[in-house]
Amino acid sequence: xxxxxxxxxxxxxxxxxxxxxxxxxxxxxxxxxxxxxxxxxxxxxxxxxxxxxxxxxxxxxxxxxxxxxxxxxxxxxxxxxxxxxxxxxxxxxxxxxxxxxxxxxxxxxxxxxxxxxxxxxxxxxxxxxxxxxxxxxxxxxxxxxxxxxxxxxxxxxxxxxxxxxxxxxxxxxxxxxxxxxxxxxxxxxxxxxxxxxxxxxxxxxxxxxxxxxxxxxxxxxxxxxxxxxxxxxxxxxxxxxxxxxxxxxxxxxxxxxxxxxxxxxxxxxxxxxxxxxxxxxxxxxxxxxxxxxxxxxxxxxxxxxxxxxxxxxxxxxxxxxxxxxxxxxxxxxxxxxxxxxxxxxxxxxxxxxxxxxxxxxxxxxxxxxxxxxxxxxxxxxxxxxxxxxxxxxxxxxxxxxxxxxxxxxxxxxxxxxxxxxxxxxxxxxxxxxxxxxxxxxxxxxxxxxxxxxxxxxxxxxxxxxxxxxxxxxxxxxxxxxxxxxxxxxxxxxxxxxxxxxxxxxxxxxxxxxxxxxxxxxxxxxxxxxxxxxxxxxxxxxxxxxxxxxxxxxxxxxxxxxxxxxxxxxxxxxxxxxxxxxxxxxxxxxxxxxxxxxxxxxx
Ligand code: ASP
Numbered sequence: 001x002x003x004x005x006x007x008x009x010x011x012x013x014x015x016x017x018x019x020x021x022x023x024x025x026x027x028x029x030x031x032x033x034x035x036x037x038x039x040x041x042x043x044x045x046x047x048x049x050x051x052x053x054x055x056x057x058x059x060x061x062x063x064x065x066x067x068x069x070x071x072x073x074x075x076x077x078x079x080x081x082x083x084x085x086x087x088x089x090x091x092x093x094x095x096x097x098x099x100x101x102x103x104x105x106x107x108x109x110x111x112x113x114x115x116x117x118x119x120x121x122x123x124x125x126x127x128x129x130x131x132x133x134x135x136x137x138x139x140x141x142x143x144x145x146x147x148x149x150x151x152x153x154x155x156x157x158x159x160x161x162x163x164x165x166x167x168x169x170x171x172x173x174x175x176x177x178x179x180x181x182x183x184x185x186x187x188x189x190x191x192x193x194x195x196x197x198x199x200x201x202x203x204x205x206x207x208x209x210x211x212x213x214x215x216x217x218x219x220x221x222x223x224x225x226x227x228x229x230x231x232x233x234x235x236x237x238x239x240x241x242x243x244x245x246x247x248x249x250x251x252x253x254x255x256x257x258x259x260x261x262x263x264x265x266x267x268x269x270x271x272x273x274x275x276x277x278x279x280x281x282x283x284x285x286x287x288x289x290x291x292x293x294x295x296x297x298x299x300x301x302x303x304x305x306x307x308x309x310x311x312x313x314x315x316x317x318x319x320x321x322x323x324x325x326x327x328x329x330x331x332x333x334x335x336x337x338x339x340x341x342x343x344x345x346x347x348x349x350x351x352x353x354x355x356x357x358x359x360x361x362x363x364x365x366x367x368x369x370x371x372x373x374x375x376x377x378x379x380x381x382x383x384x385x386x387x388x389x390x391x392x393x394x395x396x397x398x399x400x401x402x403x404x405x406x407x408x409x410x411x412x413x414x415x416x417x418x419x420x421x422x423x424x425x426x427x428x429x430x431x432x433x434x435x436x437x438x439x440x441x442x443x444x445x446x447x448x449x450x451x452x453x454x455x456x457x458x459x460x461x462x463x464x465x466x467x468x469x470x471x472x473x474x475x476x477x478x479x480x481x482x483x484x485x486x487x488x489x490x491x492x493x494x495x496x497x498x499x500x501x502x503x504x505x506x507x508x509x510x511x512x513x514x515x516x517x518x519x520x521x522x523x524x525x526x527x528x529x530x531x532x533x534x535x536x537x538x539x540x541x542x543x544x545x546x547x548x549x550x551x552x553x554x555x556x557x558x559x560x561x562x563x564x565x566x567x568x569x570x571x572x573x574x575x576x577x578x579x580x581x582x583x584x585x586x587x588x589x590x591x592x593x594x595x596x597x598x599x600x601x602x
Contacts, residue, residue: 004074010046011091012079019100022076023048023105026135027067037064041075041098044140047095049082050075058101070116072111072134075100128566130557134399142554143266146542150217156256162213164237166201169219173516174201177451178222189271191585194219198535200451201520203240204492207521209530212242215366217538229426229452229550230561231539239489240533246477246491249429249534250275252500253479253487257428257536264545273428273479281431286407288434291483292427294419297411298403301394304379310371312355316396323396326406326412327384331391332358338416340411349408350401355394359386411483420482429480433457436464436474436503443585445507449477452506453520454490455532469505479536486541489534496524 002189005024012021025043037052051069052064067073077100087366088094113129114122116136126133134140154164173180173194180194194200198220206214218238224230237256239250252269261267281290285298301323305313308494328334334342334356334455346354357366364377364386393409395402414420436456446469448454454474456464464470476490493499499521503513509532513521539551559565579586 002179002191006046009041009043011050011135012048012093012096012098014081014095015116016079017081017096019079019129020076021079022074023050023098025069026109027069027071027073030063030064032344033067033157035061037061037067038069039064039073039075041073046092047428049088049091049097050077051097052078052103053099055216057101058185059102063103063105066103068109069477070112071105074104074105074106085401102171102570112404124560124566126566127139127558127560130567134556140541140545143556145546145556147539149260149545149550150237150538150541152260153256153568154217156259157215157239160213160238160252160255163211164216165211166216166235167196167199167206167208167216167218169195171196171202175450177447178224181221181223182343183582186581187552197222198236198451199238203533204453204520204528204531205492205523206525207240207242208526208528210242212529214238214240214533218535226563227557227563229244229552229560231551232552233559235538236535237487237538237541238533238535240531241426242529242531244491244530244532246432246475248531249489249491250477253468253534253536254428256432257479260541261426261545267426267489269426270430271580273430276433277433278431278435278473279433282403282407282519286403286405286410286559289478289480289482289483289485290412290429290431292429293423293482294327296328298326298406298410299383300324301380301383304376304383308371308376308522308576309373310368310376313396316402321396321398322402323394324402324406325384325392325394326410327386328387328391328393328417329412329518330584331417332360332389334358342412345412346395346405349405351395351397351405354405354409355396357392357394359388359390360393362388362438374467376565376567384462416595425482427482431478431480433473434474434478435470435475439470448498448502450474450488450490452502452508453492455493456502464501464505467505475532475535481541481544484540484544485537486544487534490533491530491532494524494528494530496521499524499554540574 003022006022009023009025023042027109029049030037030039030040035054038046039050039052041050042309051197052061054061075098077098079096080099082095082097108278113125113132116133134143171191174197178197180197182192182194185191185193189449199216199218201400203214203216211344216238218236219233220236221233223232226232239252241252250272254273258269258271262270265342276290280286281288283300284290285292286298300316301313305323306317308314318321343354353369355366357364357369359365380386380392386392393406395405435449438449440447457473457475460472474490475490478485479487480486493502500513508516539554542554543551545551548554557565557567564571
């Protein structure tokens with residue numbers, strides 16, 4: 001036999017009984033039943049049972065007895081029916097077994113770092129042995145689903161006339177709100193490339209080039225503190241098109257997501273997706289990426305408390321703020337620990353405290369109730385549909401703070417009450433009309449909410465002229481799935497004057513504009529077409545499709561939460577020679593630390 005195998009391990013059926021077959025793979029499990037050795041032989045497709053009977057071939061059975069989990073073997077033999085009653089209907093090959101006449105050990109596996117059927121216990125250990133961990137059927141399935149997703153996206157975009165173009169990795173800083181990874185240049189000492197935070201500028205320049213429809217499955221790099229579920233490098237499905245309005249980007253994205261869900265999960269996603277403005281999303285859900293799979297909406301109480309005696313609420317309204325509340329149904333049994341947690345959360349997001357009312361035994365329990373008039377109570381009861389067992393949370397503050405606090409608490413309560421745990425709803429949503437700019441008090445300047453190439457809404461251009469920056473809305477949109485932002489984009493500025501004006505508004509003076517973005521401004525002067533686009537976070541999308549809770553589960557080689565690749569021990573110290581070539585000198589402290597771990601100089 002000049003092939004390693006004649007079949008894969010999920011292939012043989014009843015109809016193959018009596019035939020010869022050669023299989024290869026890993027020993028998933030070895031069982032010894034009184035000298036009869038049962039091997040579950042695994043490859044990426046599945047399992048086949050291989051049975052060594054001493055009465056048929058004593059020598060082979062003896063060899064098989066010494067096989068260990070994860071050894072790589074090849075077996076040839078006859079396909080036989082399983083003994084009646086021992087068939088396994090859960091297995092594609094569950095009717096048959098292979099009775100081998102030969103066994104070749106292709107490689108041994110020694111000292112397994114952990115067992116693949118164990119629960120995740122030590123993530124660092126698993127990441128160190130990631131190539132081994134990836135043999136878990138769940139992770140193997142995730143990688144293949146990821147491939148299905150990118151494949152479906154590619155096919156869809158290709159059918160729509162989009163051209164896949166690679167843009168440089170060694171590139172120039174492009175602001176997407178994170179820190180750049182820098183790569184020192186050897187040929188231009190003292191100068192640095194930046195790894196792209198996104199291919200934003202290149203894709204816009206491709207529009208100036210007349211490409212009209214571009215996409216890329218693009219690697220992006222952002223040097224952020226790795227909060228929660230971030231990775232320093234991740235992948236976007238990056239799209240840009242010329243002569244488009246948001247409607248066309250929405251339809252294209254919806255079509256692509258529908259194709260992806262169909263290909264990866266066999267699900268028909270209804271389109272078009274509903275839309276909500278940023279203002280409405282934050283106002284009613286306390287989030288610009290609302291999870292609408294459960295209610296608990298924020299209710300505005302300005303008209304209830306406008307003339308109230310209760311100073312805390314009245315005061316917030318008088319100083320231009322809001323009073324908002326939400327009803328956590330059936331949450332009156334809130335524990336002291338939960339009260340502490342939610343109060344700490346409210347404070348973390350800028351509130352002074354957290355007021356709430358529990359409805360128990362027909363009574364409203366809260367220190368604030370005594371300040372309410374009967375009319376106010378009645379209005380509250382009807383606006384919030386208050387019933388026995390409910391818990392009402394209040395926020396009286398600036399709009400931004402009150403909505404954020406209640407929005408965070410809303411999500412936490414949904415988690416505690418497991419409101420989405422058993423839901424298989426796919427709630428897609430466009431959030432539109434994001435603000436263009438936000439004020440950074442620490443830096444005392446206006447920043448772009450999205451990035452500085454985002455177009456202001458035409459209706460709001462007069463506000464821009466009047467420098468009422470906080471009120472200008474952007475021609476920007478996000479696509480949200482079940483409370484997770486899976487993509488975002490905008491129509492861009494294509495006029496050099498408008499772009500220069502916005503750079504100035506963001507505090508980039510003319511000299512800096514030329515140094516940082518001269519190429520963009522020059523390109524816009526050479527007949528740039530109107531254009532816009534979007535980028536979807538591939539990792540998050542695949543995570544949701546796979547039903548995983550972390551993007552690490554859908555990346556082949558993720559970094560840990562300290563940004564390290566534990567498997568290859570990267571980042572690692574550089575050799576002195578490399579530093580010399582780059583004309584880099586480390587500051588004294590780091591040098592001592594780095595040299596102690598440096599590989600010897602070659
Ligand atoms: N470059 C943007 C981002 O990475 C997406 C876009 O505007 O197309 O968020």
